[in-house]
Amino acid sequence: MFAINEIQPGRVKQLVNSAINSKLMHRLTYPHGPSRFVELFDRTAVIDETIGTISAIEHPTERSVRVSVRPNNRWNGFLAGQYVEFAMEIDGRRQRRMFSPAQSQHADGALEFTMAVNPDGVLTRHIKSSARVGDHVILGNVGGDFHLPETRPEHVVLISAGSGITPVLSMLRTLIDERYQGTVDFIHYCRSADDALYASELEACEHTLPGLRMHCIHTRAGGARFSAEQLEQMVPNYREAHTFVCGPSALLDATRTLFDEQGIGERLHQEAFGLATHATGEGESGGEIHFKRSDRTTDNNGETLLEQAEHAGLSPQHGCRMGVCFACSCTKTAGRVRDLRTGEVSGDGEEDIQICVSAPMGSVSLDI
Ligand SMILES: Cc1cc2nc3c(=O)[nH]c(=O)nc-3n(C[C@H](O)[C@H](O)[C@H](O)COP(=O)(O)OP(=O)(O)OC[C@H]3O[C@@H](n4cnc5c(N)ncnc54)[C@H](O)[C@@H]3O)c2cc1C
Numbered sequence: 001m002f003a004i005n006e007i008q009p010g011r012v013k014q015l016v017n018s019a020i021n022s023k024l025m026h027r028l029t030y031p032h033g034p035s036r037f038v039e040l041f042d043r044t045a046v047i048d049e050t051i052g053t054i055s056a057i058e059h060p061t062e063r064s065v066r067v068s069v070r071p072n073n074r075w076n077g078f079l080a081g082q083y084v085e086f087a088m089e090i091d092g093r094r095q096r097r098m099f100s101p102a103q104s105q106h107a108d109g110a111l112e113f114t115m116a117v118n119p120d121g122v123l124t125r126h127i128k129s130s131a132r133v134g135d136h137v138i139l140g141n142v143g144g145d146f147h148l149p150e151t152r153p154e155h156v157v158l159i160s161a162g163s164g165i166t167p168v169l170s171m172l173r174t175l176i177d178e179r180y181q182g183t184v185d186f187i188h189y190c191r192s193a194d195d196a197l198y199a200s201e202l203e204a205c206e207h208t209l210p211g212l213r214m215h216c217i218h219t220r221a222g223g224a225r226f227s228a229e230q231l232e233q234m235v236p237n238y239r240e241a242h243t244f245v246c247g248p249s250a251l252l253d254a255t256r257t258l259f260d261e262q263g264i265g266e267r268l269h270q271e272a273f274g275l276a277t278h279a280t281g282e283g284e285s286g287g288e289i290h291f292k293r294s295d296r297t298t299d300n301n302g303e304t305l306l307e308q309a310e311h312a313g314l315s316p317q318h319g320c321r322m323g324v325c326f327a328c329s330c331t332k333t334a335g336r337v338r339d340l341r342t343g344e345v346s347g348d349g350e351e352d353i354q355i356c357v358s359a360p361m362g363s364v365s366l367d368i
Pocket residue numbers: 083097098099100101114115116117118120121122123124125144163166167272273274307310311320321322324
């Protein structure tokens with residue numbers, strides 16, 4: 001016999017998990033499943049979701065918030081530059097968005113998320129004003145092709161603007177942890193010194209990583225926005241490097257045009273935090289949108305079907321609002337829609353669509 005306090009905590013977890021996974025437990029707790037009951041006692045002990053606990057909240061600038069999140073043991077890590085689905089229960093609804101962790105991919109412990117606060121945004125506004133240490137976060141899929149190649153290039157150029165700094169900072173911190181011997185040019189654009197994220201850390205990094213050259217540009221203090229000439233001046237040999245860019249669509253468009261013109265498009269890697277402006281064109285107004293399940297109809301104004309559903313008073317599931325997470329997928333039962341990312345127009349039959357990136361072309365019927 002042994003006393004309960006002699007059992008190793010890891011063994012206790014194992015015993016609990018095997019009891020939870022047993023067929024009997026699944027029968028007893030049908031239809032919710034055992035993890036929902038475990039959740040009542042310890043939110044982070046759920047077995048089918050990666051749950052994180054907020055361990056710190058900081059306010060680096062007026063328009064941003066930084067949260068540290070300690071994940072439970074289901075967290076499998078990420079590659080520097082990738083995004084994580086981040087969800088919280090707010091007013092009884094699960095709000096799911098994408099954020100790029102800013103810490104090194106080699107760091108243990110808490111994940112670090114730095115968020116630009118959107119005054120109309122549901123999740124970032126909640127975190128800025130109401131989230132508390134100890135609150136829980138549901139961490140979903142980790143993904144994206146925006147990450148450093150496994151064999152690190154000899155020269156890396158990182159370009160970011162505003163909150164777009166998070167994935168490229170993660171790359172820089174990762175390279176520092178790896179004692180990278182190559183060259184890194186880090187160009188960061190922000191409005192002013194008051195708006196600069198991670199300014200003192202980036203300054204200090206120049207001493208930690210001998211090959212790092214920092215270029216910080218304050219666009220409201222006379223600093224020019226991105227141009228080919230500016231890049232040429234700061235990084236004359238950028239054509240041989242691998243360049244990673246994250247920021248607003250104007251920066252993404254300008255770098256894409258330049259690299260394609262130079263015939264080095266494959267050396268440019270980009271991450272967008274929102275729908276590109278050229279992709280936000282509307283559909284065709286006119287006709288009606290019919291939300292079959294809710295038995296509601298609204299005049300079609302050409303906006304995305306997600307926006308039109310929201311204006312009609314419905315609250316369809318959604319996450320990224322830019323076609324990445326598929327949370328908004330639903331069945332279109334009739335009518336044609338335009339995919340705002342590609343401009344492609346669908347057929348008029350029944351099919352699954354992502355309503356955040358679909359604008360109607362006349363009357364459309366949805367199974368919502
Ligand atoms: C791959 C990826 C990585 C990202 N990484 C980061 C990051 O590291 N840091 C960062 O700051 N951002 C990041 N983002 C961007 C971030 O996910 C979005 O900006 C997200 O929308 C922020 O949520 P929010 O709560 O601020 O705004 P949301 O609530 O999503 O609102 C966005 C807009 O939609 C409108 N809206 C929302 N709900 C409704 C409604 N019910 N009815 C009508 N309109 C509505 C709002 O008015 C607002 O203008 C990333 C995005 C992607 C795709």
